[in-house]
Amino acid sequence: EPLFERFFVAPKKVLLWHQSKEPLLALPKLPVPNLKDTLDRYLRCMKHLLTEEQFNKTQNIVMQFGAPGGVGELLQSKLTERSENVANWVYDYWLNDMYLNNRLALPVNSSPAMVFPQQNFMAPIDSLRFAAHLISGALEYKTHLDDRDLPVDYARGQLAGTRLCMEQYYRLFTSYRLPGPERDTLVAQESSVMPEPEHIIVACKNQFFVLDVMINFRQLNQRDLLTQLEKIVKMADNEEEQLPPIGLLTSDGRTEWAESRSVLMRESTNRDSLDMIERCLCLVCLDDASGPELSDTKRAMLMLHGGGLTKNGGNRWYDKPMQFIVGADGCCGVVCEHSAFEGIVLVQCTEYLLKCMIGSPSKLVRAASVSELPAPRRLRWKCTPEIHKLITSAADKLQRMVKNLDINVHKFHDYGKGFIKKQKMSPDAYIQLALQLGFYRCHGRPVSTYESASLRRFQQGRVDNIRSATPEAFAFVKAMTERKNKMMELLKGAITAQTSYTRLAITGMAIDNHLLGLREIAHEMKMGKLEMFKDEAYLISNQFILSTSQVPTTVEMFCCYGPVVPNGYGACYNPQSDHIIFSVSSFHESEQTCSAEFVKCLVQGLRDVRDLCNKCNADLPCANTSAQKTKYPFIKSSSYCSVLLILGLTLCLCT
Numbered sequence: 001e002p003l004f005e006r007f008f009v010a011p012k013k014v015l016l017w018h019q020s021k022e023p024l025l026a027l028p029k030l031p032v033p034n035l036k037d038t039l040d041r042y043l044r045c046m047k048h049l050l051t052e053e054q055f056n057k058t059q060n061i062v063m064q065f066g067a068p069g070g071v072g073e074l075l076q077s078k079l080t081e082r083s084e085n086v087a088n089w090v091y092d093y094w095l096n097d098m099y100l101n102n103r104l105a106l107p108v109n110s111s112p113a114m115v116f117p118q119q120n121f122m123a124p125i126d127s128l129r130f131a132a133h134l135i136s137g138a139l140e141y142k143t144h145l146d147d148r149d150l151p152v153d154y155a156r157g158q159l160a161g162t163r164l165c166m167e168q169y170y171r172l173f174t175s176y177r178l179p180g181p182e183r184d185t186l187v188a189q190e191s192s193v194m195p196e197p198e199h200i201i202v203a204c205k206n207q208f209f210v211l212d213v214m215i216n217f218r219q220l221n222q223r224d225l226l227t228q229l230e231k232i233v234k235m236a237d238n239e240e241e242q243l244p245p246i247g248l249l250t251s252d253g254r255t256e257w258a259e260s261r262s263v264l265m266r267e268s269t270n271r272d273s274l275d276m277i278e279r280c281l282c283l284v285c286l287d288d289a290s291g292p293e294l295s296d297t298k299r300a301m302l303m304l305h306g307g308g309l310t311k312n313g314g315n316r317w318y319d320k321p322m323q324f325i326v327g328a329d330g331c332c333g334v335v336c337e338h339s340a341f342e343g344i345v346l347v348q349c350t351e352y353l354l355k356c357m358i359g360s361p362s363k364l365v366r367a368a369s370v371s372e373l374p375a376p377r378r379l380r381w382k383c384t385p386e387i388h389k390l391i392t393s394a395a396d397k398l399q400r401m402v403k404n405l406d407i408n409v410h411k412f413h414d415y416g417k418g419f420i421k422k423q424k425m426s427p428d429a430y431i432q433l434a435l436q437l438g439f440y441r442c443h444g445r446p447v448s449t450y451e452s453a454s455l456r457r458f459q460q461g462r463v464d465n466i467r468s469a470t471p472e473a474f475a476f477v478k479a480m481t482e483r484k485n486k487m488m489e490l491l492k493g494a495i496t497a498q499t500s501y502t503r504l505a506i507t508g509m510a511i512d513n514h515l516l517g518l519r520e521i522a523h524e525m526k527m528g529k530l531e532m533f534k535d536e537a538y539l540i541s542n543q544f545i546l547s548t549s550q551v552p553t554t555v556e557m558f559c560c561y562g563p564v565v566p567n568g569y570g571a572c573y574n575p576q577s578d579h580i581i582f583s584v585s586s587f588h589e590s591e592q593t594c595s596a597e598f599v600k601c602l603v604q605g606l607r608d609v610r611d612l613c614n615k616c617n618a619d620l621p622c623a624n625t626s627a628q629k630t631k632y633p634f635i636k637s638s639s640y641c642s643v644l645l646i647l648g649l650t651l652c653l654c655t
């Protein structure tokens with residue numbers, strides 16, 4: 001099937017909950033790190049990011065905070081008490097701090113996207129077939145979730161083998177982020193004894209349609225779904241029935257959207273429509289074609305913001321965690337509201353759907369349904385002039401965001417994690433160092449860096465931060481830039497430091513969640529804002545100019561997201577055995593950043609570190625270098641090996 005030929009299916013060992021040989025004991029609780037350890041690590045992480053004067057001031061503040069019998073010890077004891085009474089002491093603090101308190105608009109600032117391989121839709125019906133297949137896969141996946149028979153995840157990579165918390169999966173299709181004037185709420189649908197028939201919302205030409213997936217006690221099959229999608233497209237084309245692009249309101253700042261939502265709620269028609277959207281399983285956005293050139297970079301942009309009002313920007317509902325996007329031009333993917341789950345869970349679910357497609361090409365729907373099905377229902381909106389004004393304002397802001405996003409998707413083909421493993425180094429630590437090197441070469445200074453580290457080894461585990469701008473990384477990038485000696489020693493030291501921090505973070509011993517917990521306990525105890533958290537160094541430590549994340553996939557696709565500060569970069573990477581996909585984002589409005597320039601420095605950094613490894617580990621197998629390629633362009637490695645083999649055999653026979 002040309003549509004799906006580009007997906008690669010890897011055989012996967014599946015272990016179900018009920019098949020697990022291990023007794024399914026509760027996962028351990030997230031530990032509370034030792035206070036002194038966190039404070040020492042905090043100072044160590046910050047020293048090279050501050051001026052001497054700033055650091056001396058911070059050191060005094062930290063010493064006072066951590067003094068015996070001081071405020072730090074009091075907060076620590078309260079935090080320990082809290083950890084005994086709840087499943088995960090940081091969960092609520094973290095969720096509010098990371099997402100629900102954040103007032104920025106969701107597109108680009110918060111919601112990541114997975115970009116699928118470009119599809120080759122020959123006719124309009126092909127995109128609907130693709131959508132029908134996606135929906136049917138999602139329904140199958142939801143059945144696994146309902147039956148609680150989803151395969152258990154086990155940790156891979158560092159400290160492999162431990163069982164992981166599965167909770168995030170159960171929020172994929174059942175949660176909703178409700179905007180609030182000061183803080184949003186992550187709503188989870190309660191399962192009831194008599195659940196209502198499920199539906200999804202299909203967005204098409206900025207209109208929203210209810211697609212019931214259960215009719216007359218029967219779940220729709222792919223043919224039925226295709227028939228219903230065709231009806232939706234026809235209904236959406238009817239210009240007389242067109243309603244304003246209400247979805248744009250969800251792309252606004254969270255406080256603004258909360259206000260617009262309360263205006264909408266004054267009308268019962270709007271209340272009913274909102275209720276249908278808030279209770280749906282997911283959205284499927286049937287997008288119009290977006291223009292001729294569809295590079296990876298362009299597709300990433302379209303996934304993140306839909307291209308604004310003139311394209312598909314209004315064909316979205318950003319509060320819903322799962323929005324599958326199926327573009328008429330083959331630009332497809334999924335954009336997610338992030339507060340409910342992490343990218344890794346999203347990848348697992350998406351890969352299941354995509355593998356379903358290639359796994360069963362014969363099942364691909366060809367013809368429409370034979371059964372008579374009631375037509376899907378268009379959601380109605382009563383729009384006052386006030387609402388029209390709010391939509392226009394949201395559209396303007398989205399347009400500014402579209403113009404502002406500077407994204408660059410780069411497939412680095414020189415080598416991948418296979419080469420790095422041969423150097424006996426952690427690929428993740430190595431890539432993080434390359435990012436540090438790239439940034440330093442671009443900007444001449446180290447900055448506070450965030451790398452997400454999974455905490456799913458613990459109950460309700462989400463993530464903590466690996467502070468990749470370690471002092472050892474700084475020493476290495478400086479030496480590389482200034483072409484000093486002993487670079488290999490410094491590289492090894494930096495890799496060791498990064499790997500150790502990773503291990504600390506994934507075992508719950510990193511500093512960010514701990515400091516957040518202490519801060520929030522102080523807030524709950526109405527202690528006012530403590531010096532420790534008012535200090536400039538603490539603010540700098542939380543300005544993540546580099547916000548990075550590894551999102552690996554086994555299917556050909558990649559993840560992307562925006563920067564978290566106006567003058568920063570979002571850098572997502574997907575390491576494969578022989579290549580690495582980077583998606584680097586920043587804002588054009590910042591004069592300090594440029595994604596293309598950063599990618600250039602990053603690529604140069606990756607090449608330089610490889611050359612350094614090759615030079616120092618001449619006895620280990622080398623990755624191709626440009627020098628090798630140009631010196632012997634006529635020698636293909638396979639024929640070269642064959643010649644060596646024949647020579648060896650001849651010698652053996654002769655002797």
Ligand code: COA
Pocket residue numbers: 156157158159342343344420421422423424425426427428429452453454455463502506549550551
């Ligand atoms: N020599 C040889 N091989 C090594 C090695 C070494 N010194 N160190 C590690 N490796 C191997 C590992 O065994 C692993 O092998 P595998 O591919 O067969 O599994 C591979 O290299 C990758 O390991 P590594 O690069 O060290 O990283 P990791 O897979 O342990 O990942 C994190 C590290 C921090 C990314 C991971 O623990 C994590 O937390 N991921 C979640 C990130 C996340 O949440 N992202 C989404 C945010 S929305």
